[in-house]
Amino acid sequence: MAYFPHTENEIQAMLQTIGAKNIGELFADVPEKLKNLEFPEFKPVSEIELLAELDELRRRSERQSVSFLGGGRYDHYIPPVVPALAGRSEFYTAYTPYQPEISQGTLTAIYEFQSMICELTGLDIANASLYDGATALAEAVSMAAAATGRTEYVLANTLHPNYCEVLKTYLTPRNITRQKESGANTAAVIFALPDFHGLISNWQEYLSKARENGALFIVCADPLLLSVLEPPAADIVTGEAQSLGLPQNYGGPALGYLAAKKDFLRQMPGRIVGRTTDGRGNRPFVLTMQTREQHIRREKATSNICSNQALCALMATIYMSYLGRSGLQTVAKLCKANTDYAKQKLGGIPDFSVDEGEHFRDFVLHCPDAKKIKIGRPLDDRRLLLSVTEKTTLKQIDFLAETLRRTGKNI
């Protein structure tokens, strides 16, 4: 029991002002039948007791620093400025910046975030963030369906299976369905960059196909990879930005982002910050284009989203500011170099092999018995999804290669 500043005397004085004898009188509208029920209860603990309990539990949560696990969340280096600045409580204890006069901190940072996302994606407009990559992609397909009046989507390459499932959960109730081939009712063609297995491939052919059928072209991209590649000629670019300065957090909080050509502004979900003027010659920032949103449009809104991931967007903005062009591109290139090295080392072991092509962070290792290897994520009996980042050392990769070579078929 904590966090209440009231003294008993104050409570009595307050009740007197209200004109009530006791606190119970304030709940007169609650039916008696509900009040007299027995509830199961749990006991409070002190901070010291809680920390001791957690000390035990955190020991049982082994953080596997050299786990070679990726598959959507990655162990990147997070510069200390990111938590130090995003941890300022004026940022994290504020709510949605409805009152711009006292919220320029959050609003300015979101405008910077939107601008950086536009720069990375080569598109005109971006929103203030969405829950994560999977839900952001579902929102992107909704946008495409609204913009085209069509009800089908097509996956161009191997999308993360969890994203496929979220698309299905989100879109089936509105009869927006996945099809194998694009046609006259295709709202969107979705291209993953890289795909679930880390493969970087050319989107040109799928873009042409989308254009031929009058469908929108959506690229679901990793923002680090976008920092080095020529931006794809997409209508919407969306995806997961956890790799921009956020810890993995067992999957969340993460950071969905969404950028589009300016023609799609009216279909855009989520908060958008714009720059305007005040009467004093300033050029401040404000939440704008709100007539798309649920609190005004209700059942006709572009989406139901209200809270997004503002603090995560702030972290990504600080991360990108700190690293700049050279830093972001260096991280991407170190990831690529480590992926190349790991593929070459592990693919060279007898009975093991890797796929051809250029891979980014994730790659598949074909092996005799994937489930017996206690590292990476088994996709099935003979395939293991492994992942490296700029933090992975050549020594760690060599050690893994040596272990696999030694144990070979017997593992």
Added chain:
Amino acid sequence: MEKLIFEYSQEGRKAHTLPDAPAVNFGLPERKSLRLPEVAEIDVTRHYTKLSQQNYGVDSGFYPLGSCTMKYNPKINEQIAALEEFTGMNPYTPDHAAVGLLKILYETEQMLCQTFGYARFTLQPAAGAHGEFTGLLIIRAYHLDRGDTRRVKILVPDAAHGTNPASCTLAGFQTVTIRSLPDGGVDLNDLKKHLDNTVAGLMLTNPNTLGLFEKNILPIAELVHNAGGLLYYDGANANATLGLARPADMGFDVCHLNLHKTFATPHGGGGPGSGPVGVTAALAPYLPRPLIDFQNGEYYLNNNRPKSIGKVHSFYGNIGVILRAYAYLKIQGSAGLKRASELAVLNANYVKARLQKVYAIPYPQICQHEFVISVKEWKKQYGVSAADIAKRLMDYGYHPPTIYFPLIVPECLMIEPTETESKETLDAFCDAMLKIAAEVKTNPELVKSAPHSTIIGRLDEVKAVKDPDLNYFA
């Protein structure tokens, strides 16, 4: 005003200490330019420190934003959520290596089940609106599983949060609006008129958005259930009910909570939040997968749920937020939660009692955790609007209440003090409100041109829409 980070950029300046980039081939054409800031670490630090100083959070002062439950966010929650064993964990970590975290998540679910009376909770939804969507998909799956394909409508009271009808559309339902009575309750006759075999359910906030407990909740639940529909509890206002009246006992089949409101996790400037969804045993099979189960002494992620609506998040939800709520639940215990609701209701009634001689309060009866003021008469008489009063409060050092919501109250201010504020704080706020009321009558221009003490003046919001500037590089 602080300038943008891009405006600090100097070509060739850098903050990072990374090695030189290796020569690699990505297999696709590489970009020529990337206009990100080139700055030193001190530039980044000072810029975002200055920005933080232009923000107002719960730690800055009183934040009576109605319906948002801006209670104090205890610091121990931050310390626990930052433990590296948890933040550094990949979501594909095998269950046996994640057992400590799985136990915490399981225990959090248990505490929520006990507090709200449900069989199971999913922790997957990342926000309240995400929870609404999830809950509505569960209602949809329940009817379809029984072969009942006619139920395409959800009833929503006119005072409901805007997310309710928006979530209905997203979940493939039609929204039908139900009228409120003059006392703020659901109009039972209007409800009866709409109840038929095309109704999938009713969405309700209790206490409602006027801050009033729905006295007829038991007959309402009976009517909806008798017509074959389900009841959905919008938990945005759950801070008034903890330990006092459980939604499951009121008759609600599905319920979402906002951990960032009721369970003291910070709002983050607009997320990340967390919107767990609780259901009765009959609806548990439809919850998103995976759930965390406990069997033979082991905690594990159970994906084997054939009737599940599927995943609503790429992994398991906003774990970092759930950890903070776990700490809050543990330290409060059931008795602390009950006390929180009692004092939240006491605080709201105290502020209301102190203001009601001067401000028009359209629903004057005892309120729950929040109440609404209407200044429509002052608008007519002095030309002062709810927004003007909100802006003037900033000059007195407060975050304004929610304004223009609920939509059924004209020129509305909605005040929710929460239980973590002291009598002194409430008194000082009431004094400011009473001074503003006097200003409205003696010097309305002063109020209409507020705020005067903030770093910027009132913004041209029409220009922001007509002439959108959304991207520094555009």
